[in-house]
Amino acid sequence: GQNIDQPTEMTATEGAIVQINCTYQTSGFNGLFWYQQHAGEAPTFLSYNVLDGLEEKGRFSSFLSRSKGYSYLLLKELQMKDSASYLCAVRVLSSGGYQKVTFGIGTKLQVIP
Amino acid sequence: DVKVTQSSRYLVKRTGEKVFLECVQDMDHENMFWYRQDPGLGLRLIYFSYDVKMKEKGDIPEGYSVSREKKERFSLILESASTNQTSMYLCASSALRGQIAYEQYFGPGTRLTVT
Numbered sequence: 001g002q003n004i005d006q007p008t009e010m011t012a013t014e015g016a017i018v019q020i021n022c023t024y025q026t027s028g029f030n031g032l033f034w035y036q037q038h039a040g041e042a043p044t045f046l047s048y049n050v051l052d053g054l055e056e057k058g059r060f061s062s063f064l065s066r067s068k069g070y071s072y073l074l075l076k077e078l079q080m081k082d083s084a085s086y087l088c089a090v091r092v093l094s095s096g097g098y099q100k101v102t103f104g105i106g107t108k109l110q111v112i113p
Numbered sequence: 114d115v116k117v118t119q120s121s122r123y124l125v126k127r128t129g130e131k132v133f134l135e136c137v138q139d140m141d142h143e144n145m146f147w148y149r150q151d152p153g154l155g156l157r158l159i160y161f162s163y164d165v166k167m168k169e170k171g172d173i174p175e176g177y178s179v180s181r182e183k184k185e186r187f188s189l190i191l192e193s194a195s196t197n198q199t200s201m202y203l204c205a206s207s208a209l210r211g212q213i214a215y216e217q218y219f220g221p222g223t224r225l226t227v228t
Contacts, residue, residue, distance in 0.1 A: 033216060042203060042219035043156070087156065098163050100171065101146075101217065105155035 004104035006088050011110045012078055020073045020086050020107045028093030033101065034062050034073045035087040043087055047073070075109075083111045116140070117220035119204055125226045132191040134223050136204030143209035145187035146217065147171075147179065149200040156203065162187055163209060194227045201225075 003025040012018040024032070031050040035043035049055055049064035049071060061074040073086055085106040094100045120135035138145065146161040148171075158171030160179040168179050176198060180188045187206075191198055201224050205217040 035217075042221055043217075044219070045216040048216060089156075094169055098169065100158065100161055100169070102158065102172070103148075103156040105153065 004088055004090055004102065006086075006104045006107045008105065009108045009110070011112060012075075014078055014080060014111055014113050016078050017074065017076050018078060018109065020075075020088075020109065022071045022073070022088030022104060024069050024071075024088070024090050024104075026069075026090050026092050026102075029066065029069075029090060030093060030099060031091040032062075032064055032071050033089040033091070034060075034071075035089060035103075037085045037087060037106065039084070046086075078111050080111050080113070083109060085109070117204060117206055117218050119202075119220040119223050121223050122221060123224050123226075125228065126191075126194050127228055128195060130191075130194050130227075132194050132225065132227075134189040134191075134202055134204075134225070136187045136189070136206075136220055137185055138187075138204075138206040138218070139185065140206065140208070140218070141184065142206035142218075143184070144207045144217075145181065146205040146207075147177075147187065147189045148203045148205065149173070149198075150203055150222075151200050159189065194225075196227050199225060199227045 006022045034046040037043040047062040054063045059076045085108045087106045088104040117138045147159045148156045162168045162181040178190045204220040207217045208215045
């Protein structure tokens, strides 16, 4: 099975930087995704890592260490609209030989003025 | 832009009813998924499909079945709805290249209440 851990809630100040961590224990790991989900809306894709290192996309960056089973999402220059849940998701090999994605419970980020 | 649509935003059904949730995507994606999302439990995979007429169980398939007769459409069926199936149901699709599934695109969700 898969075990994905991330903090349930975080609070940060507008304009600041926040790091949301995700640790996982899986067999057949083959990639990690981050999604953003605003309250009452569907998740939307933010980033993807399959190799170790940092992927940068504007104000958002995501890091992966496969040996440590660890990823983080870094949000810079926080804006009020960044208040949302951030979902860590791990892609693994299913028993049928195909790839499936399993989600963590999500981190609810509140940005305060 | 990828569009994933779901047949209803809100649905209220009675215990024991048969319930159909429909999902349609317009990007010719091979993979389609059904999740349910509950507070404190996150998104949990019910079933997924990587091709027409193909399906695989996710992490919580009990009480559900699926149907994929056409590539663009993936249906979730609750054979006999129960109150513990009250939840937000999210459909998603993704492209498949080789055997690698790429990022998922989600529909708006169906909030199902079983009374």
